[in-house]
Amino acid sequence: MTEPVLSVRDLHVEFASRRGTLRAIDGVSFDIAKGEVLGVVGESGAGKSVTGLSVIGLIDPPGRIAGGEIHLAGLRIDNLPPEEMRRIRGKRIGMIFQDPLTSLNPLYRVGDQIVETIRTHLNLSETAARRRAIDLLAEVGIPAPEKRIDGYPHEFSGGMRQRVVIALAICAEPELIIADEPTTALDVSVQAQIISLIKRLGRDHGTAVMLVTHDMGVIAETSDRVAVMYAGRIAEIGPVQDVVKNPLHPYAKGLMGAIPTLAGEDKRLVQIPGSMPRLSAIPRGCSFNPRCAFAFDRCRVERPEPLPRGAQSVACHLYDNLPAESAA
Amino acid sequence: MLAFTLRRAVQAIGVMFAVGIIAFSMFRFAGDPVNQIVSIDTSAAERAIVRKSLGLDDPVPVQFVRYFADAAQFKFGVSYQFRQPVSALLSERMPATLELAICATVFAMVFGILMGVYSALKRDTVLAKLFQAISLIGISLPTFLIGILLIYLFAVTLGWLPSFGRGEVVKLGWWTTGLLTLSGLKALIMPSITLGLFQMTLIMRLVRAEMLEVLRTDYIRFARARGLTTRAIHFGHALKNTLIPVITVAGLQFGSVIAFSIITETVFQWPGMGLLFVQAVQNVDIPIMAAYLLMVSLIFVTINLVVDILYTVVDPRLRSTVGRAA
Amino acid sequence: MSDAVVSNSDKQGAQPTHAAHGWFSRALDSDLFYSFRRSKLTMVAAAITVLFFLLAIFASVLAVQNPFDPAQLQLINSRISPLWTADGQSPFLLGTDEQGRDVLSAILYGMRISLAVGVAGVIFAGALGIALGLIAGYFGGAVDSVIMRIADVQLTFPAILIALLVNGIAKSILGNRLDATSMLAVLVISIGLSFWVGYARTVRSSVMVEKNKDYVAAAQLIGLPAPKIMLRHVLPNTMGPILVIATINLALAIITEATLSFLGVGLPDTMPSLGTLIRIGNNYLFAGEWWIVAFPGLALAALILSINLLGDWLRDALNPKLR
Ligand SMILES: Nc1ncnc2c1ncn2[C@@H]1O[C@H](COP(=O)(O)OP(=O)(O)O)[C@@H](O)[C@H]1O
Numbered sequence: 001m002t003e004p005v006l007s008v009r010d011l012h013v014e015f016a017s018r019r020g021t022l023r024a025i026d027g028v029s030f031d032i033a034k035g036e037v038l039g040v041v042g043e044s045g046a047g048k049s050v051t052g053l054s055v056i057g058l059i060d061p062p063g064r065i066a067g068g069e070i071h072l073a074g075l076r077i078d079n080l081p082p083e084e085m086r087r088i089r090g091k092r093i094g095m096i097f098q099d100p101l102t103s104l105n106p107l108y109r110v111g112d113q114i115v116e117t118i119r120t121h122l123n124l125s126e127t128a129a130r131r132r133a134i135d136l137l138a139e140v141g142i143p144a145p146e147k148r149i150d151g152y153p154h155e156f157s158g159g160m161r162q163r164v165v166i167a168l169a170i171c172a173e174p175e176l177i178i179a180d181e182p183t184t185a186l187d188v189s190v191q192a193q194i195i196s197l198i199k200r201l202g203r204d205h206g207t208a209v210m211l212v213t214h215d216m217g218v219i220a221e222t223s224d225r226v227a228v229m230y231a232g233r234i235a236e237i238g239p240v241q242d243v244v245k246n247p248l249h250p251y252a253k254g255l256m257g258a259i260p261t262l263a264g265e266d267k268r269l270v271q272i273p274g275s276m277p278r279l280s281a282i283p284r285g286c287s288f289n290p291r292c293a294f295a296f297d298r299c300r301v302e303r304p305e306p307l308p309r310g311a312q313s314v315a316c317h318l319y320d321n322l323p324a325e326s327a328a
Numbered sequence: 329m330l331a332f333t334l335r336r337a338v339q340a341i342g343v344m345f346a347v348g349i350i351a352f353s354m355f356r357f358a359g360d361p362v363n364q365i366v367s368i369d370t371s372a373a374e375r376a377i378v379r380k381s382l383g384l385d386d387p388v389p390v391q392f393v394r395y396f397a398d399a400a401q402f403k404f405g406v407s408y409q410f411r412q413p414v415s416a417l418l419s420e421r422m423p424a425t426l427e428l429a430i431c432a433t434v435f436a437m438v439f440g441i442l443m444g445v446y447s448a449l450k451r452d453t454v455l456a457k458l459f460q461a462i463s464l465i466g467i468s469l470p471t472f473l474i475g476i477l478l479i480y481l482f483a484v485t486l487g488w489l490p491s492f493g494r495g496e497v498v499k500l501g502w503w504t505t506g507l508l509t510l511s512g513l514k515a516l517i518m519p520s521i522t523l524g525l526f527q528m529t530l531i532m533r534l535v536r537a538e539m540l541e542v543l544r545t546d547y548i549r550f551a552r553a554r555g556l557t558t559r560a561i562h563f564g565h566a567l568k569n570t571l572i573p574v575i576t577v578a579g580l581q582f583g584s585v586i587a588f589s590i591i592t593e594t595v596f597q598w599p600g601m602g603l604l605f606v607q608a609v610q611n612v613d614i615p616i617m618a619a620y621l622l623m624v625s626l627i628f629v630t631i632n633l634v635v636d637i638l639y640t641v642v643d644p645r646l647r648s649t650v651g652r653a654a
Numbered sequence: 655m656s657d658a659v660v661s662n663s664d665k666q667g668a669q670p671t672h673a674a675h676g677w678f679s680r681a682l683d684s685d686l687f688y689s690f691r692r693s694k695l696t697m698v699a700a701a702i703t704v705l706f707f708l709l710a711i712f713a714s715v716l717a718v719q720n721p722f723d724p725a726q727l728q729l730i731n732s733r734i735s736p737l738w739t740a741d742g743q744s745p746f747l748l749g750t751d752e753q754g755r756d757v758l759s760a761i762l763y764g765m766r767i768s769l770a771v772g773v774a775g776v777i778f779a780g781a782l783g784i785a786l787g788l789i790a791g792y793f794g795g796a797v798d799s800v801i802m803r804i805a806d807v808q809l810t811f812p813a814i815l816i817a818l819l820v821n822g823i824a825k826s827i828l829g830n831r832l833d834a835t836s837m838l839a840v841l842v843i844s845i846g847l848s849f850w851v852g853y854a855r856t857v858r859s860s861v862m863v864e865k866n867k868d869y870v871a872a873a874q875l876i877g878l879p880a881p882k883i884m885l886r887h888v889l890p891n892t893m894g895p896i897l898v899i900a901t902i903n904l905a906l907a908i909i910t911e912a913t914l915s916f917l918g919v920g921l922p923d924t925m926p927s928l929g930t931l932i933r934i935g936n937n938y939l940f941a942g943e944w945w946i947v948a949f950p951g952l953a954l955a956a957l958i959l960s961i962n963l964l965g966d967w968l969r970d971a972l973n974p975k976l977r
Pocket residue numbers: 015022024042043044045046047048049050051063279655658659
């Protein structure tokens with residue numbers, strides 16, 4: 001097996017606050033292979049964004065990576081000097097944020113922002129960079145790119161702006177794209193287009209993709225594997241078919257029950273009674289235990305560690321004593 | 329856009345109208361203009377003649393229209409103290425005030441922006457803390473104390489700079505300028521600093537707050553995620569977005585600078601409109617007070633209008649992004 | 655990211671909520687004292703402010719002479735430099751002015767006047783602003799637009815200009831009938847009229863929010879007067895911001911009074927505030943008698959700086975969002 005593009009091992013992220021240190025990410029590990037799309041789901045506050053920001057090295061004080069390692073194609077990147085990490089951002093890792101409306105600087109032309117990024121990372125002349133920018137805009141599906149390149153962000157619709165953002169993320173041919181809820185802020189009608197664009201780009205360029213979303217339907221369609229996060233940990237991770245069809249973790253089971261129908265409206269993943277604990281009040285034992293229908297004594301004292309179950313991995317005491325085959 | 333401009337223009341006229349009523353009421357009712365013109369032993373008959381000649385027997389609305397029509401032609405009556413037309417007094421002193429206000433604004437902008445950017449980018453350095461301290465002191469020290477302090481240091485103790493007046497001025501048509509002579513320039517230094525210091529602290533605080541705000545925006549985060557250099561992010565992206573509101577505010581503040589120059593002009597005996605106004609208040613010289621009020625309001629309203637209109641020229645793209653993001 | 659924080663803490667409710675108890679319990683919340691105790695600067699500022707108030711109140715006990723009483727002034731004592739200089743003389747710690755007036759005593763009495771005018775101006779401005787804010791918010795419509803238009807217009811003019819104008823008009827109306835007391839009143843009114851806008855805006859927006867709440871309609875249904883009910887909710891809600899505005903205004907009011915007195919349109923020389931002392935002292939600067947202006951100036955600056963620091967701290971502490 002070749003080396004994964006991204007490998008995260010036992011990541012811990014903490015935020016210092018007045019009331020003490022809050023642990024936002026508590027021992028997260030996963031890999032993404034070349035050309036693979038990893039979907040990441042979980043309620044708001046589960047730690048999806050913080051995980052993505054850790055990978056790209058944008059955790060700002062009072063936050064810090066408190067433990068673990070992050071490797072990009074074998075290179076350890078979580079402790080690189082700021083300047084070296086900067087060179088990796090945008091060149092080897094592209095990032096797409098949630099809100100395309102606010103991701104672009106309103107005072108600069110779209111083309112200037114792309115050219116600026118290209119020339120930061122690639123040794124191209126102004127004209128060559130501009131030509132490349134036009135090609136990129138065409139590639140992400142912006143009509144008449146040679147005209148639109150001189151437009152200001154506000155002259156683009158939400159979906160078109162997100163395409164520009166994607167063009168910016170891929171302009172230096174990164175090995176990894178992190179897309180943090182890239183469609184949440186968009187009209188339903190354009191969400192599917194943006195998702196298939198990201199998927200196509202990943203496939204065409206062999207890019208690894210970490211796709212954070214609230215939308216289980218998107219995960220089912222797009223991802224190769226999926227990670228379910230809860231309260232700063234990965235509850236379950238595995239191939240998308242297995243996890244969607246046969247979720248193991250009680251929380252994942254609840255989520256999969258919430259997959260919307262095609263016409264479905266309610267894409268928010270809150271079908272499970274109760275809500276996720278605040279970071280300052282994570283319960284002892286399994287953090288899911290107050291909401292879990294299957295919770296038993298052990299769940300309230302001992303924290304479940306990830307256990308392999310076939311191609312899946314699940315952090316739940318229910319699977320601890322069972323032989324691998326009879327799971328679920 | 330046109331509707332907006334028109335609405336603003338109408339509002340501006342409304343404000344001027346209201347100020348005009350105040351000025352007229354002061355002129356007409358606060359103190360009898362006749363008493364100021366005649367002497368104590370003037371007979372009642374003579375007073376009546378003067379009253380009639382001034383048009384004070386006409387109905388009040390007529391007087392108001394006349395006052396307004398005169399004011400529109402910059403005729404503000406005769407000063408009680410100086411027995412000269414107020415308009416002559418004002419126009420003679422206007423260059424001094426405007427020159428001072430412009431120098432103070434330039435000083436405030438240059439240093440305010442530099443210090444503000446520095447203290448936003450290097451928040452925890454000693455120098456940034458020092459700037460913060462200076463800004464607090466700048467806001468807490470009354471203008472006249474700053475002036476006195478500067479005079480004591482640079483005029484009394486060191487003898488480097490003149491403590492009062494404009495120095496030698498050069499006439500350019502009706503305008504007089506101190507910018508063309510050495511003594512004129514030297515005389516400008518302390519008053520400009522005194523007058524500009526408060527604005528400088530304002531601008532510095534504003535730039536700092538605005539820049540910190542901009543640095544927290546999504547597009548700055550995205551710029552970092554794109555791997556742009558810190559330099560490009562700070563001085564390309566953040567600074568440009570910071571300066572637009574800052575320059576707007578600084579522009580709007582220009583009217584205040586002119587009004588605040590009242591104090592500075594008194595401290596430095598600067599022969600401008602402000603000093604004239606203070607003397608008018610001290611001696612209850614209503615025509616000058618009313619005229620000054622009208623002039624300053626006109627400057628205020630004009631600046632506000634121009635800034636508003638300029639802002640809508642830049643605004644469409646700002647509105648469409650900032651507005652929706654909110 | 656922040657949405658997560660909010661929604662989680664909302665639902666958990668593991669922490670006692672303070673929302674219902676208004677500003678007072680919020681003010682006593684440990685956060686406030688925490689930030690107070692953490693900031694040494696604020697503590698120093700608070701100490702200085704309290705000290706100055708005490709000095710002003712007990713001026714007549716503390717001062718070695720009554721600087722307003724000509725009988726107590728002796729010309730042989732004029733222009734004595736501070737005690738620690740070569741020509742210093744007891745009991746004139748900070749020296750004397752040209753009339754033999756003890757500078758320290760003058761400062762104590764002047765501080766009393768500055769603070770009295772400042773506090774009275776703030777109270778006047780606050781009462782006016784709160785009343786107009788309530789009226790504007792409650793009645794809405796034309797009343798509201800007139801009041802708020804005036805506020806907008808006034809806000810574009812610096813307070814000192816408005817104070818000067820009010821002062822000039824009052825003087826011309828009152829003519830010769832101006833004695834020290836009515837000058838004091840004129841001063842308070844000119845300052846009050848320059849600073850009401852902040853209070854009015856705060857109160858108005860709070861009234862606008864409360865007006866549409868269910869309890870107002872409910873109260874009206876059972877026959878309670880809505881204004882009274884709203885007052886009970888609006889005032890506690892706005893007390894925090896009003897306190898902040900009032901503190902910052904106190905500093906501004908003191909500056910304004912000092913400036914007016916410095917410009918010679920404030921209180922008469924027989925009743926000198928710190929600003930008057932500075933104006934008088936300024937004339938002796940060139941003669942080298944720096945102490946006559948320096949100490950009143952220092953006192954004024956320290957007073958304003960302390961109040962401003964308190965105001966800054968209060969604003970940050972009551973409004974964590976701004977931090
Ligand atoms: N800058 C920050 N300061 C303090 N806590 C933070 C910060 N950013 C994120 N967190 C906390 O980290 C947790 C995970 O947040 P996030 O990764 O944004 O969740 P999501 O899964 O919705 O993307 C949340 O509980 C949030 O409160």
